[in-house]
Each structure stands twice: as C-alpha cells, then as structure tokens.
Amino acid sequence: MNIKVIIAGPRGKMGSEAVNMVYHEANFELVACIDRKNNGKQVKDIEGLPDIEIPIFDNPNECFQNVNADVFVDLTIPEIGFEHTKLALQYNIRPVIGTTGFTKDQITELTYLSNDKQIGCLIAPNFAIGAVLMMQFAQMAAKFFPDVEIIEKHHDQKLDAPSGTAIKTAELIMDTRNAKNQGHPEEKETLQGARGANIDGMRIHSMRLPGLVAHQEVAFGSSGQTLTIKHDSYNRQSFMEGIKFAIEEVMLLKGLIYGLENILLNK
Numbered sequence: 067m068n069i070k071v072i073i074a075g076p077r078g079k080m081g082s083e084a085v086n087m088v089y090h091e092a093n094f095e096l097v098a099c100i101d102r103k104n105n106g107k108q109v110k111d112i113e114g115l116p117d118i119e120i121p122i123f124d125n126p127n128e129c130f131q132n133v134n135a136d137v138f139v140d141l142t143i144p145e146i147g148f149e150h151t152k153l154a155l156q157y158n159i160r161p162v163i164g165t166t167g168f169t170k171d172q173i174t175e176l177t178y179l180s181n182d183k184q185i186g187c188l189i190a191p192n193f194a195i196g197a198v199l200m201m202q203f204a205q206m207a208a209k210f211f212p213d214v215e216i217i218e219k220h221h222d223q224k225l226d227a228p229s230g231t232a233i234k235t236a237e238l239i240m241d242t243r244n245a246k247n248q249g250h251p252e253e254k255e256t257l258q259g260a261r262g263a264n265i266d267g268m269r270i271h272s273m274r275l276p277g278l279v280a281h282q283e284v285a286f287g288s289s290g291q292t293l294t295i296k297h298d299s300y301n302r303q304s305f306m307e308g309i310k311f312a313i314e315e316v317m318l319l320k321g322l323i324y325g326l327e328n329i330l331l332n333k
C-alpha cells in the first residue's frame with residue numbers, strides 16, 4: 067500500500083525537491099501540501115512543481131483534519147515547523163522533520179508527545195547519507211583527538227547558525243569526548259566571535275556565502291598531525307535519498323528518533 071504524504075514548505079528549496087521526489091516515488095502518494103500562501107489552490111498552480119491536482123492548505127489544522135495521511139514532512143522554519151510537528155502528532159500523522167533550529171526543549175517536548183502516543187517521529191538535521199557518515203566518523207575520531215573544531219559552510223539564505231548538522235556533530239562528539247576547553251587557557255578575543263561558538267569547549271565556525279549549498283569540515287589536531295573529515299552537498303538532490311528512507315522507516319517507529327544515524331546504521 068502507498069504511503070500517503072503531506073509536505074509543508076512546497077515552494078522552498080528543499081520542499082520543492084521533496085514534492086518532486088514524493089510524486090515520482092512509486093510507493094508514495096502526495097496527498098496535500100501546507101503553504102502559508104496559495105490556500106485553495108493546487109500543486110500544479112505553483113511554478114516548478116508537478117502538474118498534479120493536489121490541494122494546498124494554509125491552515126495546518128484544516129489540512130490534517132481533512133486529509134487522510136500517514137506521514138507529514140516539514141521543510142519550513144523552526145517556529146512554524148515545531149507547531150506543525152505537534153499538531154501532526156495530535157492527528158496521529160507521523161512527522162519527518164528536516165527543518166533545523168529546534169531547541170533542546172522543543173525536541174524534548176516532541177519526544178515526550180511522540181513516545182506517549184507511540185507514534186513514529188523522525189527529526190534529522192541532515193538527510194544526506196554522506197553527512198550522516200561524516201558525523202559518525204567525527205564521533206569515532208574524537209575518541210582519539212579531543213581537540214576539534216567544526217567549520218560549517220552554507221548558502222547565504224540560511225536562517226539558523228550554527229547549522230543543525232554542526233550542533234548534531236558536536237552532540238555526537240560530546241558522547242565520546244570529555245569536556246575540554248581548547249586553545250590557550252588565557253586566549254582573548256580581540257574581535258568578538260573570532261573563536262566561533264563554544265560548545266563543551268569545542269568551537270563551531272559558521273560561514274555564509276552565495277554559491278555554497280551545504281558543507282562541513284570537522285578538523286582534529288594533536289601533536290604533529292591533523293585529521294580533517296569533510297562532507298559536501300552540491301545540490302538538494304543529495305538529501306532526497308535520506309528523506310525517502312525516513313518516510314519509509316517512520317512508519318515502523320513507535321516514538322521519536324533524533325538523527326538518521328539511529329536507524330540508518332542498523333540496516
């Protein structure tokens with residue numbers, strides 16, 4: 067049986083790619099989109115989207131109430147994505163969340179809701195398989211190289227900094243590395259922010275430039291050597307294999323998973 071999917075953010079860079087992927091996937095059926103504009107219109111009315119008569123709602127409540135769906139995919143902004151996710155769970159529709167910038171407290175609240183209702187929910191800061199592996203390799207390396215800096219580089223339309231991927235990478239590293247303040251104990255920033263954001267003593271640097279898509283380096287150093295683990299997404303197609311996998315897998319979950327690695331690496 068087909069998995070029925072609702073997508074929020076269909077006009078966005080990621081949302082439009084996801085609409086096309088879901089439409090072309092034999093086992094998926096796009097049943098509605100949530101867009102803050104275009105209420106009452108159809109997907110075919112939006113430039114760049116497939117020529118299909120799928121309804122668009124600007125009101126998520128109305129959408130979830132009227133459309134029979136299995137999975138809800140959010141690719142919007144964190145404030146809206148969080149509200150969408152809570153609502154989808156209330157309607158027993160399984161969320162697959164690509165939107166980044168959720169706070170720790172928000173993820174905790176969604177975990178409670180999802181686990182309590184025994185409804186699958188997947189939050190993945192990065193759906194690119196290569197990025198998931200990059201984070202895993204970084205976690206492995208941190209065991210041997212506790213001095214580490216994360217450099218993430220994105221297009222200049224990105225709203226959140228640091229990226230969700232950089233935060234997730236730091237969290238994974240924190241699982242294997244004891245907190246350590248890096249650099250000289252008496253170092254001083256003569257220009258605020260020069261050393262980047264500080265998380266558990268490691269630094270995250272965020273670069274924003276037109277021309278970039280999504281890139282991250284995790285640089286480790288020890289006596290006489292450095293190790294750099296690097297991933298590049300050159301287009302948004304790179305995230306689609308992971309979203310497809312997440313839509314299939316969330317159907318089997320009974321609670322919330324944060325990070326694709328938790329299901330991908332057990333396959």
Ligand SMILES: NC(=O)C1=CN([C@@H]2O[C@H](COP(=O)(O)OP(=O)(O)OC[C@H]3O[C@@H](n4cnc5c(N)ncnc54)[C@H](O)[C@@H]3O)[C@@H](O)[C@H]2O)C=CC1
Nearest residue numbers: 075077078079080102141142146164165166190191192193
């Ligand atoms: N998990 C992953 O693998 C990836 C996640 N992302 C994340 O996905 C999200 C979307 O990224 P992009 O498509 O690049 O952004 P975008 O700016 O191209 O698209 C954002 C979408 O959100 C919608 N939106 C904005 N404000 C809204 C509001 N107030 N109410 C309802 N909808 C609203 C816009 O209409 C648009 O459709 C971001 O959080 C980004 O960090 C991006 C790439 C990969």
Ligand SMILES: O=C(O)C1=N[C@H](C(=O)O)C[C@H](O)C1
Nearest residue numbers: 166191192224229230231280
């Ligand atoms: O906004 C983006 O583009 C991306 N956002 C995600 C993040 O914040 O990590 C994933 C990827 O880096 C692209």
